[in-house]
Amino acid sequence: MTGYDTFLPEDIPAWQGPFWESLKAHDVRVQRCDACGAFRYVPKEICPSCRATAATWSPVSGEGRVYTYSVVRRGPTKEFQAMAPYVIVHVTMAEGFRMVGTLLDVDPEKVAIGDPVRVRYSDVTDDWTLLAFGPA
Ligand SMILES: [Zn+2]
Structure with missing residues (x-):
């Protein structure tokens, strides 16, 4: 028991997977909007700046x-x-x-x-x- 067991999610939406995988790899990646270039954190399906959906998981x-x-x-x-x-x-x-x-x-x-x-x-x-x- 690490204390985190209570708080870790059982399921993550597939589109958020790359964020958690990047943490596990110790190489954090954040969504960057393909349309306007804004970073999206926390992970989001729609860009809060321009409403585009396409994004690339990018190093920071x-x-x-x-x-x-x-x-x-x-x-x-x-x-x-x-x-x-x-x-x-x-x-x-x-x-x-x-x-x-x-x-x-x-x-x-x-x-x-x-x-x-x-x-x-x-x-x-x-x-x-x-x-x-x-x-x-
Ligand atoms: Zn955008």
Whole structure:
């Protein structure tokens, strides 16, 4: 029991599969609209900028800066409580869109908006890898 068992989905729509596969490969890919070039995150079937459906799973720099964050002091399960305090962070990626993940290897009391971070990967089970970040 890792604590994640409760929260991992049982089924993912096939069109979202490439995102999760890219995390498992430690090579995050994000949809990029074939019509207007906008990045789409979280994965979406329709571009919020131009409503086109076609997109290509594209590599990103993995670099960004803290947009905002929360320090979790009371975990939702006893397993997460054992990890507390931990930090959930929203990151403005170098490409301009925002991603969300756990911020690893930091002192939760010293995180600041604007801190440079880069993508990391949390292999939480044999089948699942979650997006995370760490200091750049
Ligand atoms: Zn578009």
